Every structure is written in C-alpha cells, then in structure tokens.
Amino acid sequence: MRRVVFAAIALLATARLFAGQPPCEPVPASETPEATRIAELESALKVQAEELAALRAELDGYRTWMSSVALPIHNQPAPKKSLASIAPSSGLDRDAATRAAMAARLMVTGAGALNVLPTGSMRPTFDQNAILLTEPANFDDIRVGDIVTFKHPAYPVPVVHRVLEKRGDRFWSRGDANGRMDDIYITRENFDRRVFGIIYGREPVTVPLAR
Numbered sequence: 366m367r368r369v370v371f372a373a374i375a376l377l378a379t380a381r382l383f384a385g386q387p388p389c390e391p392v393p394a395s396e397t398p399e400a401t402r403i404a405e406l407e408s409a410l411k412v413q414a415e416e417l418a419a420l421r422a423e424l425d426g427y428r429t430w431m432s433s434v435a436l437p438i439h440n441q442p443a444p445k446k447s448l449a450s451i452a453p454s455s456g457l458d459r460d461a462a463t464r465a466a467m468a469a470r471l472m473v474t475g476a477g478a479l480n481v482l483p484t485g486s487m488r489p490t491f492d493q494n495a496i497l498l499t500e501p502a503n504f505d506d507i508r509v510g511d512i513v514t515f516k517h518p519a520y521p522v523p524v525v526h527r528v529l530e531k532r533g534d535r536f537w538s539r540g541d542a543n544g545r546m547d548d549i550y551i552t553r554e555n556f557d558r559r560v561f562g563i564i565y566g567r568e569p570v571t572v573p574l575a576r
Contacts, residue, residue: 448488448542449485449488449541450488451489452487452488452489452491452492452495453489453491453495453565454494454565454566454567455565455566455567456567457565457566457567458566458567459566459568459569459570462496462564462565462566462570463478463496463570465496465564466478466496466564466570469562469564473500473561475501476498476499476500476561477499477500477558478496478498478499479496479497479514479523479525480493480495480496480497480569480570481493481495481497481525482522484540485542486526486542486543487512487525487526487527487542488541489541489542490512491563491565493569494565494567494569494570495563495565496563496564496566496570497512497525497562497563498560498561498562498563498564499558499559499560499561500559500560501559502559504553504556507528507551507556507559509528509529509530509531509536510528511527511528511559512525512527512528512559512560513525513526513527513536513538513556513558513560514557514558514559514560515556515557516557517547517549518549523557524547525560526538526540526541526543527539527540527541528551529546530546534553535550535552536550536551536552536556538551
C-alpha cells in the first residue's frame with residue numbers, strides 16, 4: 366500500500382513540475398541535418414547534369430562538323446597511284462636548296478652533298494629534286510634501314526640505296542622503288558658513306574651526282 370501511495374505522490378509532483386510549461390514541438394523533417402545534406406546533394410547533381418548536357422551538345426556539334434569536312438579514312442579505297450611514281454618536294458628552287466645543303470654540311474664534320482640521277486629507284490623517299498647530305502661512317506656502325514652510298518662496278522657514280530639485310534660481314538640493299546635486291550653486296554671495300562639528311566627542292570639541283 367505504501368508503494369502505491371509513494372508512486373501517486375511522485376506522479377503528482379511531476380505533474381506540478383511541468384505545469385505551465387509549453388508542450389515540446391517536433392522538429393520538421395525538412396530542417397534536420399540529413400535533410401539539409403540531401404538537398405545539397407540534389408542541387409549538386411542538378412548542376413552536374415546541366416554541365417553534362419552542355420558537354421554532350423558540344424560533342425554532337427563537333428561530330429556534325431567533322432562529318433561535313435572529313436571523309437572516314439576506313440571507308441576510303443587505297444590510292445591506285447604507285448608510291449614509286451611520287452616523292453616529296455618543297456618550295457626551294459635550285460639555288461635555295463643548294464644553299465640549304467651547303468649550310469647543313471657545316472654542322473657535321475666531313476659531311477658531303479650529292480644530288481640524284483633521275484632513275485626513280487628511291488621513290489617515294491626522294492628523287493632527282495633532292496639533295497642528299499652524307500657523312501663518313503664506320504662500316505661496323507651501319508644498321509638495317511640506313512640509306513648508304515656504295516661503289517658499283519657498273520656505274521661511274523655512287524649508288525644510293527637502303528640497307529635491308531645483314532649477311533655475315535656484308536649488307537644487302539635495294540632501292541625503295543625497286544622490285545628486287547641489288548645485284549652486289551655492300552662490303553667494307555665498296556661502302557662509301559651514309560645519308561644523314563635530305564634537302565627537298567622543287568627542281569633538280571646541280572652538285573656532285575649519286576645514282
């Protein structure tokens with residue numbers, strides 16, 4: 366009985382303590398930290414979506430422009446013109462090309478300059494409108510792919526062709542436009558010089574000749 370009385374007294378005291386206090390109002394869900402963060406993320410996503418849409422529009426614009434000015438490479442047939450009939454050129458006339466070659470020679474010790482006979486054997490790399498810059502080279506330093514000059518018993522001027530194979534202590538060469546390898550090997554005895562530069566012109570030039 367005493368426990369019941371004490372409990373009633375406690376409830377009565379608590380009621381008097383909170384008498385006159387305003388009731389607690391719940392915090393609106395929209396004002397909680399979580400709701401604020403959600404709103405921030407939604408705003409950021411909206412901005413990113415707008416930026417992405419702008420980038421897509423710009424990309425579509427570039428694609429439209431490219432399709433109007435360029436043909437798809439993979440859909441184009443290979444040109445029928447043989448590479449053996451073409452070679453690079455430049456706007457340099459005979460005199461300007463010769464001056465450029467003479468100036469370039471000064472940069473390499475022992476360098477020389479040769480023009481090319483109109484055989485077409487080294488097209489499309491160069492033809493008779495080019496001046497070749499040559500350097501003295503050690504035979505052991507020659508590598509497959511180098512363009513070299515060498516003496517051929519059938520010609521009065523050096524032959525200039527590309528080294529394509531090494532066979533023991535000899536090299537086998539071929540003109541880029543030729544269908545077969547040269548009929549002699551390049552050896553220590555007939556090797557002459559290595560090409561280190563090419564000056565392209567718009568017309569044949571007059572300096573010492575190479576075949």
